[in-house]
Amino acid sequence: MIATLLISILVITAIAVVLALLMVIADATVGNYGVVKININDKKELEVQGGQPLLKALNGEGVFIPSACGGRGSCGLCKVRVVEGGGNYLPTELPWISEEEKKQQVRLSCQFKVKNDVSIMIPEELFSVRQFQTKVESIRDLTHDIKEVRLKLIEPANIEMKAGQFIQFQVPAYELTDEPVYRAYSMASVPSDTTHIELEIRLVPNGICTTYVHKHLKEGDEVMVNGPYGEFFLRDTERPIICIAGGSGMAPLKSILLDMAEKKSSRKVRYFFGARALRDLFLLDEMKALEDEMENFKFIPALSDPLPEDNWKGEEGLITDVVKRLTEDASESEAYLCGSPGMIDACVKVLQELGMPEARIYYDKFA
Amino acid sequence: MNEFLFPLAVFFAAIFTNNILLTNYLGMCSFLSVSKELETSAGLGIAVTFVLAVTTAINWVVYHFLLVPFQLEYLRFIVFIIVIAAFVQLIEMVIERYSEGLYFALGIFLPLITVNCAILGVSLFMVIREYSFITSFFFGLGSGLGWLLAILAMAGIRQRLRTAKIPPGLDGAGIALVIAGFMAMAFMGFSGMITIS
Numbered sequence A: 001m002i003a004t005l006l007i008s009i010l011v012i013t014a015i016a017v018v019l020a021l022l023m024v025i026a027d028a029t030v031g032n033y034g035v036v037k038i039n040i041n042d043k044k045e046l047e048v049q050g051g052q053p054l055l056k057a058l059n060g061e062g063v064f065i066p067s068a069c070g071g072r073g074s075c076g077l078c079k080v081r082v083v084e085g086g087g088n089y090l091p092t093e094l095p096w097i098s099e100e101e102k103k104q105q106v107r108l109s110c111q112f113k114v115k116n117d118v119s120i121m122i123p124e125e126l127f128s129v130r131q132f133q134t135k136v137e138s139i140r141d142l143t144h145d146i147k148e149v150r151l152k153l154i155e156p157a158n159i160e161m162k163a164g165q166f167i168q169f170q171v172p173a174y175e176l177t178d179e180p181v182y183r184a185y186s187m188a189s190v191p192s193d194t195t196h197i198e199l200e201i202r203l204v205p206n207g208i209c210t211t212y213v214h215k216h217l218k219e220g221d222e223v224m225v226n227g228p229y230g231e232f233f234l235r236d237t238e239r240p241i242i243c244i245a246g247g248s249g250m251a252p253l254k255s256i257l258l259d260m261a262e263k264k265s266s267r268k269v270r271y272f273f274g275a276r277a278l279r280d281l282f283l284l285d286e287m288k289a290l291e292d293e294m295e296n297f298k299f300i301p302a303l304s305d306p307l308p309e310d311n312w313k314g315e316e317g318l319i320t321d322v323v324k325r326l327t328e329d330a331s332e333s334e335a336y337l338c339g340s341p342g343m344i345d346a347c348v349k350v351l352q353e354l355g356m357p358e359a360r361i362y363y364d365k366f367a
Numbered sequence B: 001m002n003e004f005l006f007p008l009a010v011f012f013a014a015i016f017t018n019n020i021l022l023t024n025y026l027g028m029c030s031f032l033s034v035s036k037e038l039e040t041s042a043g044l045g046i047a048v049t050f051v052l053a054v055t056t057a058i059n060w061v062v063y064h065f066l067l068v069p070f071q072l073e074y075l076r077f078i079v080f081i082i083v084i085a086a087f088v089q090l091i092e093m094v095i096e097r098y099s100e101g102l103y104f105a106l107g108i109f110l111p112l113i114t115v116n117c118a119i120l121g122v123s124l125f126m127v128i129r130e131y132s133f134i135t136s137f138f139f140g141l142g143s144g145l146g147w148l149l150a151i152l153a154m155a156g157i158r159q160r161l162r163t164a165k166i167p168p169g170l171d172g173a174g175i176a177l178v179i180a181g182f183m184a185m186a187f188m189g190f191s192g193m194i195t196i197s
Helices: A002-029 A054-060 A099-103 A124-128 A208-216 A247-262 A284-293 A319-326 A341-353 B005-015 B028-033 B038-067 B073-098 B100-105 B107-114 B117-128 B133-161 B173-190
Strands: A035-040 A044-049 A079-084 A106-108 A118-121 A130-141 A146-155 A166-171 A181-186 A196-202 A222-229 A241-246 A269-275 A297-303 A334-339 A361-365
Touching: A002 B038, A002 B073, A035 A054, A044 A054, A054 A079, A130 A196, A146 A208, A146 A222, A166 A196, A166 A208, A181 A196, A181 A208, A181 A247, A196 A208, A196 A247, A241 A247, A241 A319, A241 A341, A247 A269, A247 A284, A247 A297, A247 A334, A269 A319, A284 A297, A297 A319, A319 A341, A334 A341, A341 A361, B005 B133, B028 B133, B028 B173, B038 B073, B038 B107, B038 B117, B038 B133, B073 B100, B073 B107, B073 B117, B100 B107, B117 B133, B133 B173
Parallel strands: A035 A118, A241 A269, A241 A334, A269 A297, A334 A361
Antiparallel strands: A035 A044, A079 A106, A079 A118, A130 A146, A130 A222, A146 A196, A166 A181, A166 A222
16 A cells, blocks of 8 residues: 555656656756847847847846736737847737837837847836835825825835826736736825825726725725836926926826925915816815925916805916916926816916916826 | 447547537546637647557557456546556657657647646547557547637637627626537537447
8 A cells, every 4th residue: 555655756756757857857958048148229238148038138137127927928018129039920919019019110019038148128207116015005085086096115125206296006907807917006205205196096997906005995905016116206397397297197296296395495386276176176184285385486276167155265267267367477487287288288278378388388188 | 330430439429529629528637728729739730649559559559458358347436547647758758858849839838738638538538449459549530620720610619709799797708618519519519420339
């Protein structure tokens, strides 16, 4: 009895060992492509073990390429230009690559394996982008349809960001999506708090990420984000500032203003915030506190359709009209806008009418 | 039956009368998920044929020279699975290194094949039916070709289906299963031509 048991164990082990040995040998001979060089943007050269997918090789060296599916080739996000040493397209890449991208030698980096020296081109900002594992510390209602989500960074534990930049939020697969997807959200947190990220997320009917955040996300849940991205941050000048935002466009401006308050900036700031009715306004106390802290800062909320029960005594009308009414000359100022494309386009027009050169209007459009 | 003719009979039976997919309904997952395009179906089908023919032969050797002498026949399930997985992995590595063309044509399907139950099924049938080495090889090859034939037919039909109006509830896997059922019925027309047990 024991003998047969031992024999069966021995035989199975022997088979497994032989096969494993074969694999190890194959891996060391057939599968060994040696060390290969990856040249990035003609600036940086990495030496990596050949034979692995480009995405993994880059991630291993700390260059993060956004990808939602984790390298299974099913999201089509991890595109990278391989300008030298690319070879032919794999059948698994083709569904994601357009004719135009073929001409530019765009490859799907999770499928493309680095077997020889290659040169690739990636957007410059990706050098400083990292992927963060985070945990939801708190979720609170700002208005009836906007939630503030506060994330605690776990790994890496710190983020270096500029006030006004955004991150990509990874939504895992759930009832509205079969694949994990990424959505961009501005950070509302102040850069000096390097261990947290705050987001303000407004519910969009049937929006994949917003529905997830509003209906499914709970405190203590883990969330993957990556960033920071974006050119929407405060320019280092002494010009007076006009800020205009609507809805969750509050987020990057709140970050910028908190940052200015911390740095004791004395620049003149007029912050116009557009909403429909009183129930769409939020963070009024925080804005009041900022007004007390910075003597040159003024927060001007404006309602376009105040309800009778709102008893609204403040500014009324479309945000563009309010800006026009309260601004005499904008030619020496610079502007920071965040909101829907319609609102931004209208505001850019008004600001130009008020004499502001287009080059000094910075904006973050929700796409 | 004649010793030379028997392997041949098994070969044709495996394609038509005892089609692994349409009579045993094995290998359905990749059959349903990869049969949308004729070209990829052909690639997968050829890869399945190749792997089936070779793994059936290897498993025959392992079974008769390793498991039978030690009276370990009951371990065949697990041993066959390990052998198939390792072999597929090795083949993938080799063709990835040495033949770009072959890798593009077959390589990407190989990981899919590891979990194709038709492969394990054929190895197990070979044992149950007590085939000789040569017969087993032809049985594997024939089963692969039969599988290729079935998936090609399916892909052809599904390409036509794209322009058809299908009730929403049936779209996708639903209609594919119904069609697979019809194809199986059609293949019953071959039964009686050759009988193998």
